[in-house]
Amino acid sequence: MGVEDVKEIVLKAVNKVLEKKGKQPLIELDENLSLRNDLGFDSLDLAELTVRIEDETGVDIFEHGVIDKISEVLERVKISG
Amino acid sequence: MDKIFLIDLERSLVKTYSEFFRDLENKKCLNKIIKASNPYDVFLLVTRSLLAGVTVDLIDSDLSDSEIVRLGITDRDLSEKLELERIRIPDFEIFKESVLLGSKTWKIGLYTSGTTGRPKKVYHTFHTLARNVKIGSKYADNIWAFAYNPAHVAGVQVFFQALMNQNPIVFVFDLEKQKIPFALEKYKVTNISATPTFYRTILPLFEKPVETIYRVTLGGEKFDPGLEGELRKVFPNAKIVNIYASTEAGTLLSTDGEFFSIPAGKERYFKIAEDGELLVHKEYLGESTDVILDGEWYHTGDIVEFTEDGRIKFVGRKNEMINVGGYKVNPNEVEEEIKKINGVLDAYVYARKNQLTGNILVAEVVLKDKELNLQEMEKIIYENLRTSLQNWKIPRIIKFVDEIKLTRTGKKVRQ
Numbered sequence: 029m030g031v032e033d034v035k036e037i038v039l040k041a042v043n044k045v046l047e048k049k050g051k052q053p054l055i056e057l058d059e060n061l062s063l064r065n066d067l068g069f070d071s072l073d074l075a076e077l078t079v080r081i082e083d084e085t086g087v088d089i090f091e092h093g094v095i096d097k098i099s100e101v102l103e104r105v106k107i108s109g
Numbered sequence: 110m111d112k113i114f115l116i117d118l119e120r121s122l123v124k125t126y127s128e129f130f131r132d133l134e135n136k137k138c139l140n141k142i143i144k145a146s147n148p149y150d151v152f153l154l155v156t157r158s159l160l161a162g163v164t165v166d167l168i169d170s171d172l173s174d175s176e177i178v179r180l181g182i183t184d185r186d187l188s189e190k191l192e193l194e195r196i197r198i199p200d201f202e203i204f205k206e207s208v209l210l211g212s213k214t215w216k217i218g219l220y221t222s223g224t225t226g227r228p229k230k231v232y233h234t235f236h237t238l239a240r241n242v243k244i245g246s247k248y249a250d251n252i253w254a255f256a257y258n259p260a261h262v263a264g265v266q267v268f269f270q271a272l273m274n275q276n277p278i279v280f281v282f283d284l285e286k287q288k289i290p291f292a293l294e295k296y297k298v299t300n301i302s303a304t305p306t307f308y309r310t311i312l313p314l315f316e317k318p319v320e321t322i323y324r325v326t327l328g329g330e331k332f333d334p335g336l337e338g339e340l341r342k343v344f345p346n347a348k349i350v351n352i353y354a355s356t357e358a359g360t361l362l363s364t365d366g367e368f369f370s371i372p373a374g375k376e377r378y379f380k381i382a383e384d385g386e387l388l389v390h391k392e393y394l395g396e397s398t399d400v401i402l403d404g405e406w407y408h409t410g411d412i413v414e415f416t417e418d419g420r421i422k423f424v425g426r427k428n429e430m431i432n433v434g435g436y437k438v439n440p441n442e443v444e445e446e447i448k449k450i451n452g453v454l455d456a457y458v459y460a461r462k463n464q465l466t467g468n469i470l471v472a473e474v475v476l477k478d479k480e481l482n483l484q485e486m487e488k489i490i491y492e493n494l495r496t497s498l499q500n501w502k503i504p505r506i507i508k509f510v511d512e513i514k515l516t517r518t519g520k521k522v523r524q
Contacts, residue, residue: 048505064286064314065287065314070310071306071307071466072433072469072505074310075434075463075466078463078465079461090463091464094309094312094465
C-alpha cells in the first residue's frame with residue numbers, strides 16, 4: 029500500500045470522527061498532531077478511529093499498545109499493511 | 110481542622126466536610142427520584158436520604174425524555190417530594206452515628222439495563238452496597254480520585270468508602286483528560302477506582318509516575334491483563350485490585366490478578382451452570398437485595414471457567430448486552446430510536462471489537478427511499494440520536510445497506 033494511500037485513508041478516518049464532534053475537518057495530515065491533546069479525541073473517538081482504519085487497511089493500530097500521535101498511526105499502518 | 114469533602118475542578122467547586130454537614134442540615138425536603146447533573150448535589154441528596162432512612166431512586170442526569178419513559182418513570186414521579194425532619198450534624202462522629210441509624214431503613218433504587226424491553230430497578234440497602242466498605246483509622250488519610258458515574262453502583266460504593274472515613278474526593282470522572290495527571294499529583298491522591306477503559310484512556314497522558322497512589326481498583330469490565338503492566342508504570346507503589354460486581358448484587362469478589370478466588374468457607378455459595386454461567390446463592394447476597402432469583406440462585410449472566418487451581422476466570426457475558434467502555438448498552442433500545450427517525454425503514458445495531466473500549470456500536474440502516482442523500486441522512490440520524498440517547502449508546506459507525514441480513518439471533522428482521 030502506497031504511502032500516499034495510507035495518509036489519505038487516515039485523513040479520511042480522522043475527519044469522519046472530527047465531523048461527528050462538530051469540529052472542522054483537517055485539510056491535510058500534520059504528523060505531529062496528538063490525537064488526545066490537539067484533536068481532543070476521547071476513548072470512544074479513538075475506538076471509532078481504530079475501527080475505521082481497520083476496515084480500510086486490515087490493521088488494528090492499537091494492537092501493540094495505545095498510541096497518540098498521527099506519525100505513530102501512520103507507522104503502525106505502514107508496518108503491518 | 111476542616112477536612113475537604115469534594116474537589117470538583119470541572120465545575121470549580123471545593124467543599125469542606127463542615128460545609129457539607131451544614132448543607133445536609135439545611136435540606137428540608139428531597140425528591141423521591143434523585144436526578145442531578147452536579148456531582149455535589151448527587152452526593153448531598155443521596156447522603157440526606159440515607160440520614161433520613163427513606164427510600165429513593167437514583168437516575169442518570171443526562172437521560173433523555175424517551176429514555177426516562179422507557180424506565181417507567183412519569184413526570185409526576187419526577188416531581189414527587191419527601192418532607193424531612195430536622196437534623197443536626199455537629200461533627201463527624203455524630204454524622205457516622207446518624208448514618209448507621211438511617212441505614213436501618215434506607216433503600217436506594219438503581220437501574221440496570223434489561224436484556225429486552227424495560228431496564229430493571231434494583232433496590233439496595235446500605236448493608237449490600239457498603240458490603241466491602243472498610244472503616245477505620247487505617248483509612249483516615251486516604252484521598253480518593255472519583256472516576257465513576259456517581260449515579261451508578263460503582264460510584265455509590267466508592268462514595269461511601271470515602272464518606273465513612275471522612276476522606277476528600279477529587280472528582281475526575283468528567284474532568285478534561287489532560288488535566289487528570291496534574292490533579293492526581295497536586296492533591297496527592299492515594300486511591301483510585303475506575304473501569305479499564307478509563308485507565309487506558311488516561312495512562313498515555315502521564316509524563317511521570319504518581320507515587321502517592323497506593324491502591325488502584327478496576328471494575329465494570331472484563332479485566333485486561335495487558336493493562337496491568339501499564340498501570341504499574343504509572344502507579345509504581347500501588348496494589349492493583351480487580352473487582353467483580355454488578356448493579357444487582359453489589360461487589361461479590363475481588364482479586365489482585367486476573368482470576369478470582371472464592372473467599373475461604375464460601376465455596377458453597379458459588380456454582381457454575383451447564384452453560385458456564387456463574388450462579389451465586391442468595392445467602393451470599395444478603396436478605397435485603399431485591400434481585401430475581403432462580404430458586405435460591407442468582408444468575409450473574411457471566412460465563413466463567415474454573416482455572417487449574419480452582420479459581421474463577423471470566424470468559425464473557427451470556428446475553429446480548431454490549432459493553433461499551435464499561436457501560437451496558439441494549440442494542441434493541443438503540444435500534445428502536447433509529448427506527449423512529451423519518452426516512453429510516455429498519456436498523457440493526459451490533460458490536461465491533463476494539464482494543465480501547467472493548468466494543469463500539471455499528472448500525473446498519475435501511476432507508477425507505479434509496480435515492481436519499483446518504484451524507485444528509487447520516488447527519489439527520491446523529492442529530493436525532495443526540496437528543497434521544499446518552500452518548501455511549503450512539504453508534505459510532507453507520508452503514509447504509511439495502512437490507513439487513515440477520516438479527517443477533519440469526520432470524521430475519523420482522524417489520
